[in-house]
Amino acid sequence: MITSEITPQIDPDILEANSSIHPDVTIVVVPRERFQFAQESLESLYEHTSMPFRLVYVDNNSPAKLRQYLAAQSIEKGFQLIRSQHFLSPNQARNLGLAQVQSKYVVFVDNDVIFSPGWLEALVACTEETGATVVGSLVCQYRPLHTIVHCAGGEYMPPDEYAKFIQGEPALPPETGGKWRIQEKTHFQNRKIAEVREHLKRQPTGFVEFHTMLVRREIFDQIGPLDEGFSCTKEYLDFCMLVVRAGGSVYLEPTSVVTFLTHPPAPALHWSDLPYFMVRWSDAWERDSLLHFQQKWDLVDSKYFLKRFKKLGRRRREEMIHPLVERFSFLGTTSRKWLEKRLVALEKQLNRWVSATLGGTASPSQSG
Structure with a gap:
């Protein structure tokens, strides 16, 4: 059995002060694929997030040096640190953090993300103004930061098949061997923001990715926790499909801009x-x-x-x-x-x- 422990013992007054200022937002940070950018990412989170939030950080059996750093930061910053003694998949780690969330919104963040000022305010504004169930940031890749698009939303079915999918109606005849066909397309990937800026508008989209994703916590009362059958890939598609099937909506908010640092070709692994x-x-x-x-x-x-x-x-x-x-x-x-x-x-x-x-x-x- 995989076990985890919450460490260290944090002064309840610190946690209460942190969560009571703005109880609507809890950020859950989990490892994506490595640990080498975790410190830079956490420092960026605090530097560029002016909106009060509660933080739950899932330490997924990280190396000793990072483990010590996170323990010290959890005391200094007053966030909740959950340590797993074994490697977890991203969805396992997210569910571990989700279990600690009582706020209106949960924002899932990977540990290799660098943030731009106002990223969180933009996500919250989008969900409050549109009623969106899920809101994703404009995710960039590489350095210089916030320059090259990685994901600006996307689609996974042609419009006619997607309309049937939402209603639970098979889009394909029985002899095809399935009810639906996945045709994943990520918008504007590898394009410079400057080249496509006029197309980057707040809008409904088929999917966003977990690099930074705001979710109304109440949706989990309908669909249950994240599916841990997805250990490695396509968990973002599965989640967005579940949301729209449950009557929810998925939006892109391009004024929330972040960059993740491990898109290939990525810096050398430690x-x-x-x-x-x-x-x-x-x-x-x-x-x-x-x-x-x-x-x-x-x-x-x-x-x-x-x-x-x-x-x-x-x-x-x-x-x-x-x-x-x-x-x-x-x-x-x-x-x-x-x-x-x-x-x-x-x-x-x-x-x-x-x-x-x-x-x-x-x-x-x-x-x-």
């Missing part, structure tokens, strides 16, 4: 991040998530899934294998390809062992 990174992007977790997504929603076995099954392990190759092969640039192209092929085969064997040893699937429980 050695201490390798264990979680390998579990987080393991073949087993990714395969299981895709199969769960397909089966849960009765989705056809389309090119969308075939392409993703074929690319299992891509993130590990990008961050672990390719940088290693590049060190042998003095070799010819044929030799480098031979080397990469052998390294990929060895890494896959190692990944099976790592995911079996460190990537347990038991749901977390909490003590403390």
Whole structure:
């Protein structure tokens, strides 16, 4: 069984002062894929968030140095720190934090996000002015910060099929082997904000991603907690699909701007991040998530899934294998390809062992 503990003992008066100023917002921070940007992200959160909030931080078995830093910061800043002694999937970590939320809104944040001033106020303004159930920020990628679009909302079905999906009506004939077809499209990805600014408006959208996502907490009374069958990928699609099926709405708020720092090609991994990174992007977790997504929603076995099954392990190759092969640039192209092929085969064997040893699937429980 995976257990977690709330540490350290925080003065109740500090927590009360922090939560009573503005009880409407609780931010839940969870690890995305590594820990190396966690300190920079937390400092950015406090620097660029002027609206009062309560913070619940899920420390997902982080390295010792970061663990000590978070413990000290939780006392200094007065936030609630939950520590898991084992690696959790992102949705497991979010649910652990969600269980502590009593406020009107919960804002899920990944630990590799850098914020711009007013990001939280913009999310809250959107939900209060539109009644949106879910609101996502304009998410950017890379440095310089807040420049290149990663996700400005997106769609996952053609309009006619989406309309049927919302009503629970099959959009495809029985012989296709499923009721709906996923065709995921992320708006303006890899474009400069300056080039598409006129198109970036507050608007309903099919999905937003969990990098920074505001949710009305009451929706969980209808749909239950986040689905922990999604260990690795497509959890944002699943959640947004559940929300609209329950009668809710999803909005993009482009005046809330953040940047996440680990979009490939990302900065080099720290050695201490390798264990979680390998579990987080393991073949087993990714395969299981895709199969769960397909089966849960009765989705056809389309090119969308075939392409993703074929690319299992891509993130590990990008961050672990390719940088290693590049060190042998003095070799010819044929030799480098031979080397990469052998390294990929060895890494896959190692990944099976790592995911079996460190990537347990038991749901977390909490003590403390």
